[in-house]
Amino acid sequence: MIDRFEAGKDTVQELTESASAHIGNIATIVTGAVRDVARETGDWLTELITMPEAAARSTRDE
Numbered sequence: 001m002i003d004r005f006e007a008g009k010d011t012v013q014e015l016t017e018s019a020s021a022h023i024g025n026i027a028t029i030v031t032g033a034v035r036d037v038a039r040e041t042g043d044w045l046t047e048l049i050t051m052p053e054a055a056a057r058s059t060r061d062e
Contacts, residue, residue, distance in 0.1 A: 002010075
């Protein structure tokens with residue numbers, strides 16, 4: 001038979017392991033979201049840079 005201390009220790013250990021797993025999953029989600037936002041921002045800035053160049057070429061071609 002386990003005593004109260006051992007039962008309490010086991011409970012704390014289970015809660016700690018569970019929290020670690022959940023925090024790890026949340027960190028993975030956040031990391032992916034930050035990566036996606038950075039990619040979209042980069043793509044958008046690339047378009048903003050290339051649009052004036054394309055407009056200038058279009059004007060010269062007319």
